[in-house]
């Protein structure tokens with residue numbers, strides 16, 4: 164059973180490219196009143212039916228201003244899709260604390276900041292749907308993207324806990340977990356400044372594998388479809404693995420740990 168998105172005030176973060184762009188477009192097609200956020204409105208390409216606003220998820224005042232302006236125009240936000248994020252790349256030993264903090268500041272604290280600005284309105288309204296875009300690396304390890312994986316694991320624990328706290332107010336918090344998906348994520352990846360020679364060969368192999376997998380990745384439309392499902396299902400699931408993520412999620416749950424470890428290392432060509 165599904166409800167309609169018609170005229171629901173909806174905020175999607177990070178719609179300048181990739182998955183967020185596709186989500187905003189689909190939700191607008193489904194009749195939602197969609198506000199899509201970018202950091203640089205001047206260079207943003209328009210999306211039919213989507214009102215573009217400026218929002219930087221790492222900045223309190225930017226988030227509060229954006230939320231207030233939406234509420235003034237369109238009333239309380241009913242649906243929120245926390246999509247904005249980027250990937251940090253580098254061996255964990257090569258990653259500085261500052262680089263790790265920046266990764267969490269966007270992928271994890273960014274979600275908290277936006278969610279906390281919107282939750283009071285959802286509670287008062289007695290209704291809200293929050294969909295956080297996690298990743299298969301929210302339940303799998305990611306060598307050379309360990310801090311990225313840690314930020315998505317944190318998002319997983321946060322979302323499940325939040326869902327238990329806010330359900331009695333008519334609000335649900337849910338996760339969509341894409342696998343490799345075609346987007347601009349490779350171009351936006353931030354590489355650790357320090358490069359240790361001992362990791363060079365393996366880091367390059369993994370980097371090539373990840374880049375190639377994203378090039379051949381899933382269509383972002385299937386992620387948008389999963390978000391649409393999560394926002395409209397009357398009894399939503401907590402987690403929506405998407406595309407190749409569905410198989411990975413099953414393997415993680417049902418294959419014995421030792422066997423999984425072996426095949427994982429083989430797939431990533433780890434020495």
Ligand SMILES: NC(=O)c1ccc[n+]([C@@H]2O[C@H](COP(=O)([O-])OP(=O)(O)OC[C@H]3O[C@@H](n4cnc5c(N)ncnc54)[C@H](OP(=O)(O)O)[C@@H]3O)[C@@H](O)[C@H]2O)c1
Pocket residue numbers: 176177178179180181182183201202203218219220221246247248249250269273296297298299340341342343344345346347348349351377380
């Ligand atoms: N592509 C994949 O294989 C994949 C797989 C699993 C999960 N994901 C997740 O999907 C989400 C979208 O990624 P994507 O693949 O579509 O990558 P993308 O094409 O690089 O898009 C990322 C979006 O996030 C925005 N963003 C980044 N940092 C921001 C900040 N500090 N404040 C506000 N907006 C910010 C970017 O806006 P600007 O233009 O302003 O930089 C851009 O619109 C991310 O959370 C990512 O972790 C992606």
